[in-house]
Structure formats: C-alpha cells, structure tokens
Amino acid sequence: MTLTLKFHDSVSHLSDAELDVLTSDTSVFFGRRWLRLLDSVDLSAMARGELSLRYAIVTQQGVPVALCPCFITRSKTIYTPYSLEKFFFTSWKGTFANAGGFSRLAVTVADLYRALAWMSGAGMDGGVFVTSPLSMRSGIACAPQPPESARQCRELILKGLRELAASEQLPLYFYGVDGEDTALREELTAASFQEIYIFDDNVIDVRGEGLDSYLGQFKSDARRLLKREMAHARDAGVRFERVSKMGEMGEQLERFYEVTYSKYGSEHLRHPSWFWGALEQHVSPEAEAVVAYQDGAPIGFSLLLHKHEEVWFYRVGRAEAGASETPLYFNLAFYEPLRRAYELGAKRLWLGPSGYETKRRRGARRHALYSYLWIPQRWSRTVIQPYVSAYSRVTKMMVPGATQNVRVRKGP
Numbered sequence: 074m075t076l077t078l079k080f081h082d083s084v085s086h087l088s089d090a091e092l093d094v095l096t097s098d099t100s101v102f103f104g105r106r107w108l109r110l111l112d113s114v115d116l117s118a119m120a121r122g123e124l125s126l127r128y129a130i131v132t133q134q135g136v137p138v139a140l141c142p143c144f145i146t147r148s149k150t151i152y153t154p155y156s157l158e159k160f161f162f163t164s165w166k167g168t169f170a171n172a173g174g175f176s177r178l179a180v181t182v183a184d185l186y187r188a189l190a191w192m193s194g195a196g197m198d199g200g201v202f203v204t205s206p207l208s209m210r211s212g213i214a215c216a217p218q219p220p221e222s223a224r225q226c227r228e229l230i231l232k233g234l235r236e237l238a239a240s241e242q243l244p245l246y247f248y249g250v251d252g253e254d255t256a257l258r259e260e261l262t263a264a265s266f267q268e269i270y271i272f273d274d275n276v277i278d279v280r281g282e283g284l285d286s287y288l289g290q291f292k293s294d295a296r297r298l299l300k301r302e303m304a305h306a307r308d309a310g311v312r313f314e315r316v317s318k319m320g321e322m323g324e325q326l327e328r329f330y331e332v333t334y335s336k337y338g339s340e341h342l343r344h345p346s347w348f349w350g351a352l353e354q355h356v357s358p359e360a361e362a363v364v365a366y367q368d369g370a371p372i373g374f375s376l377l378l379h380k381h382e383e384v385w386f387y388r389v390g391r392a393e394a395g396a397s398e399t400p401l402y403f404n405l406a407f408y409e410p411l412r413r414a415y416e417l418g419a420k421r422l423w424l425g426p427s428g429y430e431t432k433r434r435r436g437a438r439r440h441a442l443y444s445y446l447w448i449p450q451r452w453s454r455t456v457i458q459p460y461v462s463a464y465s466r467v468t469k470m471m472v473p474g475a476t477q478n479v480r481v482r483k484g485p
Contacts, residue, residue, distance in 0.1 A: 076138070076225060078233045081128045083112045087137060094216050095140050101359055101380040102208040108142070110355040116206050119343045120155055122148025126206065129233050131226045139226035141213045143234065144206060145241060147199035153340050154209070157197045157244055157446075161464060162187040164340075179467070186460035194242075195453035201238045204248040207342060209274070209426070209442065211247045213257060220256075227257065231264050239449040252441035266445035267458060269465040273439040275424040275432040279384075279414045287411060290436060299435070303408050305400035306365070311372070313409050316362045320350030325371055326362065329390030344388070352376075363409045365401060375405040377413055382420040386410040407435055 084092060092105035101107055108128075117123050124146040131139035146155060153159045162183050190197045204211040213230055215223040238245035247266065250258060262268060280286060284303075288296050306313075319326060323346035334341040352360050359380050365373040373391035377384055389405050406424070414422045424432050429439065446461060448454040 075133065076229050077132050078229050079130055079132070080233070080237065081130055082126060084108050084128055084130075084140070085112055087130075091137050095137055096214050097217065099212070099214045099380075100210060100383060101356075101378045101385060102205040102210045103140075103142070103212060103214045104359065104380055106356045106359055107205065107208075110351055111142070111206055113351050113355055114348060116144070117148075118345070119207065119348065120146075120148075120152045121339065121343065122146060122151025122155070124148065124151065124155070124202075124206075127237070129230045129237075131229055137216070138218060139213060139215045139223070139230060141203060141230045141234070142205050143201055143203040143237075145199070145201050145237075145243070147243070149198070152342055154248065155200075155202055157200045157246060158187075161197065161461070162190075182460070182463070186457065189456050189460075190453070193453040193456045194450055195448050195457055196243045197457075199241075199243045201234065201241060201243050201245045202248055203234060203246065209249040210251065211249045211444075212251070212254060224256070224260070227260055228264075231260065235264070235447060235449070238447065242449065244449075245447040247445040250443045250445060252443060258443065258445075261445040264447070265454075266447045267454075267461055269444045269446060269461060270469045271442055271444050272426045272468070273429065273441050274426050275429065275437040276440045277411065277414075277422040277424065277435075277437050279411070279419050279422055283415050284408070284412060287415075287436065295434075302400050302403050306404045309367070309400075311365050311367045311401065311404075313404065314364050314366060315413070316364045316374075317353065317357050319353045319357075319360070319362050322362070322364070322371070322374075323347065323349035326374060326376075326390060329371075329374055329392055330388060331390075332392065333390045361413075363405065363413070365405060373401055373405055375410060377410055379413075379417055379419065382418065383423065384410060384414040384417060384419045384421070385423045386425060403435075407432075 087095075089105060092108060096104045096108070111126060116126060124144045126142070126144045129141040129143065130137055148156070149158070153164050187197075213227050215226050218226075234245055245266075247261060249271070250261070252258075258268070281289070288299060291299065316322065326349050327344055327346045330344050356378070360376065360378050362374045362376050364371050371392070374389070375386060376388040378387050379385065386406060389402070391401065391405075410424075411422055424437055426442075433439075448457060
C-alpha cells in the first residue's frame with residue numbers, strides 16, 4: 074500500500090462524498106459539515122489570536138483515506154487552552170497564587186520551569202495544536218479500512234506532524250484525546266509523546282424511552298426536586314422552541330452568549346453574529362438551538378450538536394447575567410438537551426467539563442480526556458518532562474470527586 078501525506082490549508086478540494094467517507098465514523102467535530110464550517114469562518118477572530126489552519130491528509134492512489142486537522146499559532150493573546158505558555162504556566166500558576174504552603178512551592182516551580190523552557194528553546198510560546206478547532210477534541214479520522222491500514226495512516230500523519238513541528242521549531246500538542254481512543258493513545262506513547270491528563274468531560278448515558286426513564290434512576294426525594302426544576306421555568310411562562318435558522322437570530326445569540334461567558338473575562342471563544350449564520354449554513358441539521366421565550370421575547374438559548382447517536386450540549390446563553398444554577402439554566406443545559414437526545418434516539422449526551430458535582434447529581438459520569446506533548450529538541454524535552462509529569466499528576470489530584478458514575482441520592 075502506497076500512502077502519500079500532504080498538508081493543505083483547507084478541505085475545499087475534497088468533495089462532500091469524499092469527506093463523508095473519511096469522517097463516517099467520527100464525532101460531529103470531525104464531520105464533513107464541521108470541517109466546512111472551519112473553512113468558512115475567521116478562526117483567528119474567534120480564538121482571539123492569529124492561527125493558521127492545516128489539514129494533514131493521507132491519500133492512496135489519489136483517494137483520501139485519512140485526515141487530521143491542526144493549526145499553528147505563536148499568538149500571545151490566543152484563547153488559553155490554545156496557548157502552551159498560558160495553559161502550563163501562567164494560567165495554571167494563578168490557581169495557587171493566593172494560597173500558602175504547597176501552593177507557594179508550586180508557583181515557584183512553575184516560574185522555574187517557565188524560565189527553563191525559555192532557555193532551552195522549547196518554544197512553549199507557540200505550538201502546533203492537533204485538535205478540531207472550536208472544540209476540545211483531538212483525533213485522526215480514517216476512512217473504513219482494515220485496522221493495519223488505519224494504523225499505517227496514523228503513523229504517517231504522526232511522522233508528518235513531527236516534521237512540521239520541527240520545521241516550525243514549535244512543540245506539537247494533541248489537545249483533547251478521548252480516553253476511549255486506545256489505538257491513538259498507544260501510538261502517541263510509542264512515538265515518544267508525553268501523556269498529560271487535562272480534565273474530565275461529563276456525559277449522560279441516555280437509557281430508556283424518555284425523561285420518565287431518566288428520572289427513574291433517582292431516589293424519590295431527588296426525583297421530586299428534578300421534576301420541580303423542569304416545571305419551574307414553564308410555570309413562569311417560559312416556553313422552549315427548537316430553532317434551526319440561527320442566522321436570523323445571530324445578533325441576539327451573540328449578545329446572550331457574551332452576557333453569559335463574559336463573567337470569565339476574555340477566556341472564552343468569540344461567537345460573533347456571523348458565526349451563527351455560518352453554523353446554520355454548514356452544520357445544520359447537525360446543529361440547532363433551543364431558544365427560551367418569555368412573553369414572546371427570547372431570554373436564553375442552548376446550542377446543541379448531534380451526529381450518529383451522540384448529542385453535544387455545546388453553548389448556553391441568557392439575556393441577563395447571574396448565577397448559573399437557576400431553573401432556566403438547568404432547563405437549557407440539562408433537561409432540554411436530554412429531551413432532544415431521547416427524540417433523536419441518542420445513546421450519549423455530552424455536557425462539557427467542569428461543574429462535576431452539579432452534573433453528577435443529575436446523572437452524569439466522568440470521562441477522561443488527555444493531551445499529548447512532543448517537543449522537537451531532545452534536550453528541551455528532557456528538561457520540561459518532569460514539570461509536565463508533575464502538572465498532570467497535580468491537575469488530576471485537584472479535580473474534585475470520584476471518576477465513576479454515582480446515582481443521585483440527595484437533592485440538587
């Protein structure tokens with residue numbers, strides 16, 4: 074089997090049929106529609122810093138058989154998860170800044186290794202990020218083929234990515250590898266990438282025929298409280314409507330999104346009004362909004378993505394800022410997405426990271442995501458490796474709660 078690897082700036086040269094074959098088994102973030110979206114929007118504006126999108130594409134006799142999206146950035150202003158400098162040093166160090174004891178030591182170690190990274194030429198002020206932009210998922214999409222052929226495709230892409238990182242003199246970083254993707258994880262480890270635990274996603278296994286089946290897993294006191302949350306918004310005159318024409322509501326959705334996410338400062342991806350039109354054009358029907366109306370006016374939304382048997386709660390926004398734990402929020406972020414998952418016959422509903430206890434009490438379980446780092450210079454790899462290992466261990470220790478799914482026993 075003769076395989077050829079080439080990097081492209083877009084996937085515009087591939088037909089819809091070719092992309093559908095390539096991404097037939099992938100999540101929505103690697104599907105044909107999402108890739109078309111990425112080619113149509115200003116990713117630098119959304120990510121708050123300059124980046125250059127690339128696609129590593131493997132062909133066999135001119136037929137595409139594997140694909141991997143990535144991007145190159147040296148921006149100092151870019152969204153924190155897309156900055157190794159901020160992710161591993163500046164932002165993480167801030168967690169310990171005002172504490173004592175071990176925390177002061179952690180800050181000192183972070184400062185020391187940040188200086189060592191700079192002196193060793195590790196290039197941590199930029200990176201080649203292997204991830205599907207605007208998502209928290211990394212992977213390599215392969216067309217249906219025998220396992221050995223798929224392995225050879227992945228190995229060729231890994232080799233090409235290492236060469237690209239070496240030519241750019243930047244670290245190579247797989248951001249958000251699914252813990253269940255054992256084949257890719259093993260190949261990354263074999264290729265001298267360093268595994269790093271980053272965080273857990275939250276997922277609800279959708280069982281039964283509807284919300285009654287979902288509620289049936291909880292004890293009676295918790296079940297009553299969940300039903301009360303579901304009913305509270307409707308009792309207040311709020312109705313929920315599924316909307317596919319998001320472009321027409323672009324300015325409102327942009328405003329609701331900013332009101333909600335601006336409480337985190339600038340550490341969120343921008344979603345300008347034009348993004349919603351592009352989402353409608355390229356990703357629908359795999360993208361739709363659930364919009365909350367009160368007295369005829371929209372007051373909030375949640376953005377859902379779906380493909381195959383998975384639904385992703387991707388974004389939420391409300392007209393007014395305030396505490397996230399309100400009945401309107403829970404309906405937008407849990408119950409309406411779950412209702413839609415049942416309608417679609419989905420098996421899993423992804424809720425996003427953080428808020429582990431809140432999501433666990435509503436039936437979610439934890440799902441580990443990992444990143445993988447490779448630095449071209451061997452000396453730099455040796456210098457930085459102990460710090461990255463410690464970062465991974467401490468990050469895992471800091472995550473509250475157990476990783477297994479626990480049924481609700483107390484009220485939300």
